[in-house]
Amino acid sequence: MEWFSADDYWFARLLFLRALAAVYLVAFLVAVNQFRALLGTDGMLPIPRFVARVPFSRAPSIFHWHYTDRFFATLVVVGAVLSTLTLVGITEILPLPATMAVWLVLWALYQSIVNVGQTWYSFGWESLLLEVGFLAIFLGDNATAPPFLMLIALRWVLFRLEFGAGMIKIRGDTCWRDLTCLNYHHETQPMPGPFSWYFHHLPAPLHKVEVAGNHITQLIVPFALFLPQPVAGIAAGCMIVTQLWLVISGNFSWLNWMAIVLGLSVLPDGFWRTVFGLQRLENVLLPTTSTPLWWAVLVTAVALLVLVLSWAPAKNLVSQRQAMNASFDRLHLVNTYGAFGSVTKIRWEVVVEGTTDPHPGPETVWLEYGFKGKPGDVHRRPPQFAPYHLRLDWLMWFAALSPGYAEPWFTAFVTRLLAGDRATLRLLRHNPFPDGPPRYVRARLFRYRFTSRAERRATGDWWVRTEQSTFLPPVSLSARTAGHRR
Structure with a gap:
């Protein structure tokens, strides 16, 4: 099924899945280290109290059926272990149904945490990890070619992440339009990093260049993701560089890293051949079996589901009342993103x-x-x-x-x-x-x-x-x- 397979994205898929597993691992480590004080039975916002007043239909979670601090810790450790196994490449060499099952468990476990996490888990990077984690279930294993439809779905996530953030800004604070927001942002962002002081003291004209570059990357470049290569790869590369700039200028959880991970899925194997001599790995990356019919049908069905669920997020992108970091379904399957529509000056x-x-x-x-x-x-x-x-x-x-x-x-x-x-x-x-x-x-x-x-x-x-x-x-x-x- 030539239409189904993206034969120039074997290494892109490998990098994407390994990097996503690393983000999952961080997310589960955060949960295991912090949940008792934040969400535990004696925590600040206890999960038992939450599930007693919020029904499963509004917040689907394993913890509606059973909760103890030990049970929570056990499931989080399971998530961390599965993330680690996936990070080192064990998951991808399993039979296809087993590979899918591992990614499904990771998604279901983290879904269960986010949906009872209340204020502590109310930010866009949580929904982003869940949306991308859901698509990862259907990306296949080492024996199946990367499915073209899922790679397009990942680009659609990256488009909404970048374009949504750009639209929030351009519609929001006037300092984004007069290019002065970064005169304040590096100092007033939620959690500055070790280089934020230096970024803050960059000359004002360079701050304007930063803002202008941000607008180009978020409002124009995303459309190029859907053009043929090498244009799509160049667009993704611009986004990766921009996100690395944000990584060194502040602490934004794994938001920037998720954008980078998504960008990796757009870079074709030809890019890696040129840069790192990927041809030496082709014997490892080529498929050993044909694409199963059931797999093609399932992936196509999921792609159609994403298309249907995308109506509300797509409409939100062009709405004058654009919502920021909103989910339109209980499982966070297709969401809208954006940040810093307004910038605090003090x-x-x-x-x-x-x-x-x-x-x-x-x-x-x-x-x-x-x-x-x-x-x-x-x-x-x-x-x-x-x-x-x-x-x-x-x-x-x-x-x-x-x-x-x-x-x-x-x-x-x-x-x-x-x-x-x-x-x-x-x-x-x-x-x-x-x-x-x-x-x-x-x-x-x-x-x-x-x-x-x-x-x-x-x-x-x-x-x-x-x-x-x-x-x-x-x-x-x-x-x-x-x-x-x-």
């Missing part, structure tokens, strides 16, 4: 502190909790964490923008600090109370900005911060308990 940070003083007053000494990723200590250089995702740190950025984003998890977070909850403390970089929990916790709102070059030379600091207001007045565990009883 950076706000919530600083959380505690004290052992039983009667806090003007002379009380307050000690600051340190977070792993978000800015706190002005002497600390912003770290690199992506593609690993620090969910608490990310939500703290939203909390600083508006107290409404902090409900209801922030109150639960403070309560767990007052109780000295070990799972919660493991989410932090520094606990200033190693010998026992504080008597009181408070939170203050600060304005942060990057130091100037002169300030950095003089002090060695990366940030300058100025207190603005009280975010949460001092509270004690007894007050939290009494408030809960009322």
Whole structure:
């Protein structure tokens, strides 16, 4: 079936699937390391409480049928193990039904987590991993040629990811249209990285070039994905380079890496032959069996399903009320994407502190909790964490923008600090109370900005911060308990 097979994409499929398995592995490691404090039975937003009020039909998940922290941990470890086996190439040498089953289990497990993850899992990269992970089920194994329809479906995802982000920007903040958004973005983005300070201090004209390049890459280049090679490959290459630029300028979980992974699926084997001498691998990559009829029928049916489900996301792309990072079906099969339609011009940070003083007053000494990723200590250089995702740190950025984003998890977070909850403390970089929990916790709102070059030379600091207001007045565990009883 010549129409079905894409014979110049064997290595592209191999790279794509291995890279996607790596992203899955990171996602499952994030879950296993953070779920007890965030979603566990005694977590800030417990899964048992969620599944008790939200039916399966609205949030399909294994955990509607059974949940314990141990059960959750077991399934997440299974996901991590299967991801690792796929990453090292075991999955692709299995018989086709077994290969499909592994990818199906990965997708179903992560679907189950996302659908009960609530605020912690409410971002576009979660739906993106699920959408792409679903298509991976139907990409075949080493014995079957890459299916052309699924490769086109992957390009359709990449198109919506890039074009949707571009449309959100061009319709949004005026700074995207006057090319000044990056005068602020590197400083005010949710979690700056180790090079963000340097990006922020690039000359203003270069920032305009960055924004203009972003518009070209997101609003024009995506259409070239559907043109013949080498044009489609060149378009994907432009997107990969742009995404690598974003990778080194900030921490955006695995969003940028997923775009890169999708871009790899567009690069034909001819590209890799030229660059790396792929012809030496052709004996390994050529199929050993013909394409099964059932497989061709199944892949075609899935492609038609994607086409039908794409109507709402495609309509959203051209809508004046374009939704950002929205799912149009319960299983996140075809979604819409986009980010930073508006850019904050001032950076706000919530600083959380505690004290052992039983009667806090003007002379009380307050000690600051340190977070792993978000800015706190002005002497600390912003770290690199992506593609690993620090969910608490990310939500703290939203909390600083508006107290409404902090409900209801922030109150639960403070309560767990007052109780000295070990799972919660493991989410932090520094606990200033190693010998026992504080008597009181408070939170203050600060304005942060990057130091100037002169300030950095003089002090060695990366940030300058100025207190603005009280975010949460001092509270004690007894007050939290009494408030809960009322």
